[in-house]
Amino acid sequence: MVYKIKVPVFEGPLDLLLHLIEKNEVDIYNIPIALIVQQYLEYLALAREVDLELTSEFLLMVCTLLAIKARMLLPRHAASSEEEEEEEDPRRELVEKLLEYKIYKEVAGEFREKEILWSKVFWREIDEAKLLKEFPPLNPLGTVTMADLFTAYNHVLRKYEKKREVVSITRDEITVREKIEYILNRLYKKPSGLSFKSLFSGMSSRSEVIVTFLALLELARRGTVMLRQAHLFSDILIFLNESKGGEDSADSVSG
Amino acid sequence: MPTLFPDEAKSVIEALLFVSGDPLTAKDIAEILCLEEKEVLNFLKEIKADCEKERRGFCLVEVAGGFAFSTRPEHAAHIEKLVRPRLSSLSQAALETLAIIAYQQPVARSEIEEIRGVKCESAINTLLERGLIEEGGRRETPGRPILYRTTPDFLKYLGIRSLEDLPALKRIEAEEPDRENQD
Numbered sequence: 001m002v003y004k005i006k007v008p009v010f011e012g013p014l015d016l017l018l019h020l021i022e023k024n025e026v027d028i029y030n031i032p033i034a035l036i037v038q039q040y041l042e043y044l045a046l047a048r049e050v051d052l053e054l055t056s057e058f059l060l061m062v063c064t065l066l067a068i069k070a071r072m073l074l075p076r077h078a079a080s081s082e083e084e085e086e087e088e089d090p091r092r093e094l095v096e097k098l099l100e101y102k103i104y105k106e107v108a109g110e111f112r113e114k115e116i117l118w119s120k121v122f123w124r125e126i127d128e129a130k131l132l133k134e135f136p137p138l139n140p141l142g143t144v145t146m147a148d149l150f151t152a153y154n155h156v157l158r159k160y161e162k163k164r165e166v167v168s169i170t171r172d173e174i175t176v177r178e179k180i181e182y183i184l185n186r187l188y189k190k191p192s193g194l195s196f197k198s199l200f201s202g203m204s205s206r207s208e209v210i211v212t213f214l215a216l217l218e219l220a221r222r223g224t225v226m227l228r229q230a231h232l233f234s235d236i237l238i239f240l241n242e243s244k245g246g247e248d249s250a251d252s253v254s255g
Numbered sequence: 256m257p258t259l260f261p262d263e264a265k266s267v268i269e270a271l272l273f274v275s276g277d278p279l280t281a282k283d284i285a286e287i288l289c290l291e292e293k294e295v296l297n298f299l300k301e302i303k304a305d306c307e308k309e310r311r312g313f314c315l316v317e318v319a320g321g322f323a324f325s326t327r328p329e330h331a332a333h334i335e336k337l338v339r340p341r342l343s344s345l346s347q348a349a350l351e352t353l354a355i356i357a358y359q360q361p362v363a364r365s366e367i368e369e370i371r372g373v374k375c376e377s378a379i380n381t382l383l384e385r386g387l388i389e390e391g392g393r394r395e396t397p398g399r400p401i402l403y404r405t406t407p408d409f410l411k412y413l414g415i416r417s418l419e420d421l422p423a424l425k426r427i428e429a430e431e432p433d434r435e436n437q438d
Contacts, residue, residue: 057374104358105351107422108347111350112345114415115412120329122325123326
């Protein structure tokens with residue numbers, strides 16, 4: 001005699017869990033974990049006789065349930081403050097997952113009904129490849145040839161280049177006055193003497209170097225700064241002229 | 256193109272629907288016939304009513320964002336003697352996966368598995384093979400997972416007009432669990 005064991009098939013641990021919750025008619029927000037774990041394991045034992053290749057997801061769920069049970073058995077902190085009373089229910093995360101899954105399981109049921117209904121409906125099937133072969137679509141370019149396109153492209157390009165010629169580039173205006181202000185600022189910060197080389201370091205444009213040099217010459221001419229060189233070819237140091245006291249400002253530039 | 260008389264227009268619209276492989280939108284038809292979309296929609300309504308009134312073997316269905324002729328469900332038994340029956344229905348796993356993709360699209364495999372609590376690779380492959388879902392780019396997160404979305408064939412498969420017409424999700428507001436009754 002052959003025994004036939006009929007084991008219901010579940011789509012996953014959440015599916016089985018939902019089934020057990022519904023079968024026991026328990027509140028999904030208040031799952032009796034011990035009872036559910038017991039029934040869950042009973043199912044697994046039964047299913048395993050039939051299908052040894054039971055997926056690890058089912059076993060993982062047992063572990064999750066047991067972990068929840070363990071956390072629920074742990075003594076709670078005495079509710080000393082309101083915050084602690086609001087302590088998270090260890091089942092909460094699982095309940096949220098179950099509810100989320102339940103939504104889609106129900107939608108899948110509605111999809112199933114639609115699937116059955118519309119499987120009885122047939123549409124006209126069109127062999128598009130054959131249609132395309134028999135009725136090739138018109139060339140959207142009409143009589144336009146490759147040469148026409150090339151000429152048109154060149155025409156546009158020439159127009160574009162002409163336009164580019166009139167593009168004006170605005171120059172960064174650096175005035176001697178600004179540079180005088182800049183040099184004086186640096187000198188105030190460095191009363192021990194500013195190196196000539198370092199004054200020009202970091203300058204990228206030719207005009208900026210020239211304007212800075214002119215500014216330095218102007219300051220020297222007015223006697224606001226003094227220039228010293230220790231020996232031939234050594235770096236030139238720039239000092240504020242103490243007697244003039246650096247009261248000079250950029251505003252008194254002449255010419 | 257000369258202006259069409261209403262009866263002619265209806266006739267031409269029927270011809271267009273007959274030739275088209277995919278559902279035609281009222282906009283497409285309006286462009287072809289140089290008519291207002293509103294007029295076309297009226298003609299389509301009339302064609303639909305005509306099919307019902309005369310109990311034609313086919314009917315006009317609004318599906319996958321357009322209009323198409325389909326047979327009546329009650330004729331299925333006869334039709335299946337002529338053409339091979341459709342592919343088998345989807346498995347529960349495939350349907351659940353399809354439902355999640357339909358509502359969450361574009362969605363990565365790991366996100367579907369998170370909701371279902373099980374691996375979904377074979378279900379996704381089935382849905383891809385049946386042309387009900389397709390790859391729709393990648394998420395710009397580590398691993399750049401493939402994102403899946405439904406196809407127009409999905410809408411046709413379930414006879415749905417557009418994604419906006421999917422049945423509403425019955426979301427239940429999570430209540431505070433009752434702490435009094437623990438096991």
